[in-house]
Amino acid sequence: MPTDIHLEIMLTLPYEEPDTTFEPRFGANYPRGSLPDLERDPIHSLDVMSNPEREEEEEEEEEDDVSEREEVEEEREDDNQQDANILHRKRGPRKNKTKGRQERVKVRRHEANARERSRMHGLNDALESLRKVVPCYSKTQKLSKIETLRLAKNYIWALSETLSVGKKPDLLGFVQTLCKGLSQPTTNLVAGCLQLNTRSFLTDHNGEVTFPSSRAHYDNTYPYPGAELGTPSGQGCSTLDSAKPSYHSRHYSYGGQCEPYYDNTSPEGGREGQISPPLNFNGIFSLKHDEPGEYGKSGHYGMRYSSASMYRVSPEGRFHYDLHLRPAGQSYQAGTQSQQAELPGWDSEPVGRATRQSYQAGT
């Protein structure tokens, strides 16, 4: 896994920094009515008299700043030199007027650009916040915007599905869901963060991550009646699912049908834009994450661990799941061999065991 990919945010103009390309001498920054009463030349008076519409324009021009007026006066002098007959300038657009308007347009454009920059910076800040609450946050190896959004969607989906199932999730299936639709580098990153051996992943010809042996894991982790009975999807719901709105139907509706978790219902699947992730119907879901100040304390690749604590309140009581997705270097208690056996693809590295232990401990 590359360690020092440097993806600096290229900010030519930080939004806290004044836009040096903006010339404050132009009209927008001057209070209205504060302009000196400049003496008008004969040409000016003639234009106003001969064209009533010009009068409104002249009122606008009074709002322009001194510098703009100076430019206008200079141009008028040029016009006088170039055109001896002032009557010829009674008709048609005047260059000085056009120039003044152009300057105002330019100022507004600068202001709009600054607002747009600020808006995009706000958007990027929000995206950065999102990066910090999805698995595999790294200051040095940032996920791209699109990958961050995809991973966040998958993460929400995986957590929600875990809640809806109401049992400890299978890690491999969890990672499968996380990696749905992600690029191979990002998949490797996620797997690396979770200390999964990427050998367990296979990529099909479409570039989508597939897990040949994962069906059984899903069957075990996300049981559904159709799978058990071999019936087409959407023929019924588990007890748990019947107690909450069904989100497993393509045309999903409350109390509706169920489909296999992995049958065209992946986060990247046909439900895109149609549904929300399944929420716990009768419980409480909360996602805890470390404060930003805690990030980077691990010091390993600038990576931090991500912890998501899920609480579910049910008639049976309150369950508490902790999903700690930790990078290499984090210390954990050793897991058991049986746990490893349940998770094909786990390597034998201590960190991997530790991560598995943490994941399955449910503490």
Next chain:
DNA sequence: TAGGCCATCTGGTCCT
């Protein structure tokens, strides 16, 4: 060098 990602500029559209 091509491709990916990014920030920025820009003009259009919609809304207040």
Next chain:
DNA sequence: AGGACCAGATGGCCTA
């Protein structure tokens, strides 16, 4: 009218 939002264009940086 002006601001927010959006998408296309453009150019820079970085990596394979």
